[in-house]
Amino acid sequence: MSGWARAASGSAPALLLRDVRVVDGTGAPALAADVLVRGDRIEHIGRIAASAARGARIVEGGGRVLAPGFIDLHVHGDPTTQSYASHLAMGATTVVLGQDGASPAAGDGTAGGIRAWFEALERALPDINVATTSGHGSLRRQAGIDDGTRVPSAAQQARMAALLEADLAAGSFGMSTGLEYVPGLYASPAEIAPLGQILARHDAVAMSHLRSEDEDKVDAAIREHVEASRPARTHVSHLKVVHGKGAGRAERTLAELQRMRESGIPLTADAYPYLASYTGIGILFPEWALPPTDYAQVLANRRDELRAWVEQRLLRRGGPDALLFGTGQHAGRTLAQVAQADGRPWPEVLLALGPRGGQAAHFVMDKELQARILVDPHVAIASDGSPRGRHPRGHGTFAAWIEDFVVNERRVSLEEAVRKATGLPARILGLKDRGTLRAGAIADLVLFDPARVRARADYVDPFALAEGFDLVLLNGQPAYQDGEPTGVRGRLVRHRAAGA
Ligand SMILES: [Zn+2]
CATH class of the missing domain: 3.20.20.140 (Metal-dependent hydrolases)
Known part of the structure; x- marks a missing residue:
């Protein structure tokens, strides 16, 4: 925390986000302002004189959006x-x-x-x-x-x-x-x-x-x-x-x-x-084939009925091209591709996997x-x-x-x-002190230029990190910056009505 300094008017470390467009989370029009964060809270929003923020760490917003x-x-x-x-x-x-x-x-x-x-x-x-x-x-x-x-x-x-x-x-x-x-x-x-x-x-x-x-x-x-x-x-x-x-x-x-x-x-x-959507392939099976019913027994006694049921169900959901396996031996391939590679009808692939046969993306929307x-x-x-x-x-x-x-x-x-x-x-x-950007709220904040935001993850590479959120503050502390987590820890957030 060597970059942190004590501000003149308080004991907690302060952070001044200068020249930002405040989008406050209420739906109100964006507002050009400076935002002063002290400790874990937003202290002030408006034009903040350098003298008022003496000792604060300064982030130049350059007109970027600051939102909750x-x-x-x-x-x-x-x-x-x-x-x-x-x-x-x-x-x-x-x-x-x-x-x-x-x-x-x-x-x-x-x-x-x-x-x-x-x-x-x-x-x-x-x-x-x-x-x-x-x-x-x-x-x-x-x-x-x-x-x-x-x-x-x-x-x-x-x-x-x-x-x-x-x-x-x-x-x-x-x-x-x-x-x-x-x-x-x-x-x-x-x-x-x-x-x-x-x-x-x-x-x-x-x-x-x-x-x-x-x-x-x-x-x-x-x-x-x-x-x-x-x-x-x-x-x-x-x-x-x-x-x-x-x-x-x-x-x-x-x-x-x-x-x-x-x-x-x-x-x-x-x-x-x-x-x-993304969920277990159990969603394609009838209730009578799901736990606690023994799936092996279902296969032994009601195989044809089950095959017809599952086939019907998936055809209504777009067929075998609309199911992309996400886990297990077939991860990254559609059911149609697996069936073709294996030389068996696709309902047979599903029956062999069973309702606990893994997760898949289902293109149903x-x-x-x-x-x-x-x-x-x-x-x-x-x-x-x-x-x-x-x-x-x-x-x-x-x-x-x-x-x-x-x-x-x-x-x-x-x-x-x-x-x-x-x-x-x-x-x-029912969260009272997060979710809107106002004086007194906890300083969970994100600084970004909307035009540079990119969702890079896709179905081939679902783990590609998003880009464009330049600075993320967690309880007043920079937690994500320049494409890297800083190691700052978050908090357990409890319902305000809780007695604890
Ligand atoms: Zn759900």
Whole structure:
């Protein structure tokens, strides 16, 4: 920290960002200003005389944009063991884990829940700010409910409720469900509803990977999520309409969300600017072939039926060219390529791999439909990515959002684009002191020239770092600079209602 000096009027080190365009995360027009950071907070925004900032380290903005660091609402991976420098490189300063029904890694199957994981996190010193929700599937397992159970006992239900209460008291921001995955797919709305009541009492958010994202089922799945979560604030993760087409189809779903909001339901969503999802190939298999059912038995007894089911399912999702393996022996090849190389029909390749046969990118989204979702004012930008996931969203989301939607295609103003990655996700979480650039807020900041932002990751090289975010401040300290992480550590971010 040799470059740091003590400023005249305070004891904490100060940093003056001179001549920047402040885009504050509220959607307000950009404002030419200087910004003084002292310690971990923004102290002043305006014209700052050199005498007032004597001793401060000075960064010449040169008219570049200064915005709040991006808050990524839907993130995977494990910050106790992995670096999130790939997130810093795309301007993100806070990641929210605990998605799709799964609490963060160490919380799964332990009695300590989120509280124990927080302790592990604080020992590990993550290189980004980390928040979490609690996973409903994890709570279910911690409560001793077998995955295949459809109706938990009253005692099990009470245990789940108590575990969620404890997590929320420790600082979890809410609960995520993963209703398309084991074990969430076995859970009924009646099981989730009492948990929604608890979330509402804690002013915590109910997030969901919906029971289905398919064109003919997604609207019913949203209604199910809203009904089960009531009266909690409700949020739809990675909103998409699988195999739907056109902006008009997006507008039907968005209009339905708007009607619900007008009836008093606080309802938001997030999305990422890519046309492929990324998940296990288990999503192509019927419920009767998934754990805890024994897959070998399914193959032995219902092979033809399964083959027809899987073939039908993938044809509706674009066929074998629309599936790109991300893990295992076939990584980097499409199902069509694998089938051709092996000389076997593609349904046979899938049957041989089985529902636990790895992760893949699924090209199931339509460009104009997704673009319409992404520009909706109630949809935040979130990556659904992780440091090691083989999908470019993990390293490119916020860069692609600026590069494609603001600069190249001009679908959204810079101010609105920033709001959807900062102020909006902060409001969805209930984060008070991050997400907007104002005096008194924590100084999570990103300095960039929108015209130079590049999302370099693609499906061939999903780990290429984003470029153009010149300086990223984490809690007032430079954490990413000149294309390199500086080694500064992030913080555990707890829900403000937490007693801890
Ligand atoms: Zn998901």
